Amino acid sequence: MSKRHDAMHPGRRRFLQSTALGAAALPVAMLGAGAKAAEVGGIKLPAAILALQPVKSQVVPITDDERRARLAKAQELMGRHGMxxxxxxxxxxxxxxxxxxxxxxxxxxxxxxxxxxxxxxxxxxxxxxxxxxxxxxxxxxxxxxxxxxxxxxxxxxxxxxxxxxxxxxxxxxxxxxxxxxxxxxxxxxxxxxATPVTAGCRAIKSPAELALMQVANNATLALYKAIWQSLEPGMTQQHIAAWVDAGYARMGLRGEASINVGTYTALPHGSREPQVIRDATPVMLDDGCYVEGYQSDITRTFTLGKASDQMKRVFDVVAKAQRAALAAAHPGAAMESVDAAARKVIVDAGYGPGYTYFSHRLGHGIGMDMHEWYYLVEGNPRKIEAGMCFSDEPGIYIPGEFGVRLEDDMHVGADGARWFTPQSPSIERPFG
The missing domain is CATH 3.40.350.10 (Creatinase/prolidase N-terminal domain)
Incomplete structure (x- = not known):
């Protein structure tokens, strides 16, 4: 659920404003030995981060022929819309x-x-x-x-x-x-x-675009799993900042992540306040990376160790809402109906009405920009088309207590929607 509306805009969501690293905004070549070292900025890199591997062999850039076809489609749409x-x-x-x-x-x-x-x-x-x-x-x-x-x-x-x-x-x-x-x-x-032309082209992803987004989503999920495997109570956001920068650098990518803990997870975009990882306390990890300009945006909410019964219940409701949204997203469906499907699950579970606890839209378009056309939100009757991609990110936020959000990106095919990444199975075992 990144706040960013443009491609990896530096500083817009950095959760560590005072870090001396800032490596996510730099080309990998400028990271020097940091991408390979076992320690960055005085912070030790765990084995799971050091095990991450480059993804270059999986990346197939967009061809000039595809871009020529995009220009031709733009000109066809210009004629259709009188430009x-x-x-x-x-x-x-x-x-x-x-x-x-x-x-x-x-x-x-x-x-x-x-x-x-x-x-x-x-x-x-x-x-x-x-x-x-x-x-x-x-x-x-x-x-x-x-x-x-x-x-x-x-x-x-x-x-x-x-x-x-x-x-x-x-x-x-x-x-x-x-x-x-x-x-x-x-x-x-x-x-x-010019939006009927620009969005008319960019909102429909080609197989080559979907392949790049798949690499980005896989990389983000692999990094999140490595972070989860390595977290210990008492660690701070500075630890995670170093791991994120070094982990993406080891994969040959740039990316960001925000992490919020405890009561701060009840704020959809968290807080800049310093936070410390605690046992049995919710942790929310959010954001993504880009591959050849294409984005991922994933959120995982989990605890270290045991979660309370209330946390487990809220997680299960959010997971059910996420699945309901996926099932509702198919060609011809109104975009607002996808939001409504998820929101109904949450309201029926007692976390309503309306935006009381699920305080934001269900999702946004995603591609080269992390937030792009169109939005899965009440009041948007636009019909979904095959080839569109969205975030699917319901949440329940209980003020002063905790929040749970689950976010995976989905792409819509002729037969319905699929996530790029597997759904998180539980709050205690977020990666199975």
């Missing part, structure tokens, strides 16, 4: 279509994709050579100097495509100051959300 072109900033969607990994700043760098023909890239003049290093689709690169308006350049491109009075779709993550600048430069044109 003459769409504008994308640097970021996840540009990466999705082109493989370019260029993160936006106050300087406009992006791509204009017309309804027909090759994409056109707009970049600061001094960045042209760096952009050319990554461009693989089309050869038209337009540059602007620091004393020139990039918005005027976009307006010029629209005129060249005979669309100066047409409709330009704007990617939803383009900053407001940028979209208003574009609008001012082409007052006769209409600006519209």
């Amino acid at each position: 003459d072109a769409i504008y994308l900033d640097g970021g996840t969607t540009l990466d999705y279509y082109t493989g370019m990994r260029w993160w936006t700043s106050e300087r406009l760098m992006g791509m204009l994709l017309p309804r027909s023909g090759d994409p056109v890239y707009i970049t600061p003049a001094f960045e042209r050579s760096r952009a050319l290093e990554q461009i693989r689709f089309g050869h038209d690169v337009r540059t602007w100097q620091e004393n020139e308006s990039p918005y005027a350049l976009i307006a010029q491109l629209m005129r060249e495509h005979g669309a100066s009075t047409g409709t330009l779709g704007i990617e939803e993550k383009v900053p407001f100051f940028r979209s208003t600048g574009i609008a001012a430069a082409m007052p006769q044109a209409k600006l519209a959300p």
Whole structure:
């Protein structure tokens, strides 16, 4: 249930703000000997973490042919939705279509994709050579100097495509100051959300995308199991931070995890307060990693040693709700119906009404961004389509006592939904 809405945004969910490591935000090559050492930052790495192995051999990157098909689908959707072109900033969607990994700043760098023909890239003049290093689709690169308006350049491109009075779709993550600048430069044109195109492509995952997400989910679950096997009462969040960074580094990945203990598990996104692992106290471990840009998001709630009867009961109710959501997620089902299926189990067990104890939506779309289209939430009648992926994460949170959330990502096929990872079997034995 990560708070992050963009691809591994550094610092957004780091549970250890004061650590000297911060390795999850760094390329593995920059970790030096830390990825192999038996100790990191003065914290000993347990055998289960040291046993984690690289996943590189399992990773098959997205091909250029698949990206060409994505561009073609985008242009088909643009025609269907009456758009003459769409504008994308640097970021996840540009990466999705082109493989370019260029993160936006106050300087406009992006791509204009017309309804027909090759994409056109707009970049600061001094960045042209760096952009050319990554461009693989089309050869038209337009540059602007620091004393020139990039918005005027976009307006010029629209005129060249005979669309100066047409409709330009704007990617939803383009900053407001940028979209208003574009609008001012082409007052006769209409600006519209490009979401029917961008989400229309990205929300439906290909087999290659599902394979990358499977590797990411497997890696996160393997790391969580290694952490659970190694925890001892008295350990702190600093221990887990070191293990997470080193564990993902050993697998050749980057990722994060939040850990919350005891009464803090009753807060869906936990707390930054220092916490210590205690025997027979609930522990909630959440977040994920990314593989070739594709995300995982898994939550496990467990105890070290014996759990109380109340904890076991709550766990069992949440597990039943998670299974009900999985069964309800199939092509043609309304997205709100999946939330309703899980919520009914929880309310019928006495943890209601509504959002009283299950205080958030059932799930979110997931893919290249950890949170993306669409949401499994009351009030969303959109129909599920084959190829969509969501988190399935019901929870019960009892203020001042404890909370339980179980989260696995699921992908929807023609015959229904399946989890990428096996459901947690019990609060005392979360990995069987």
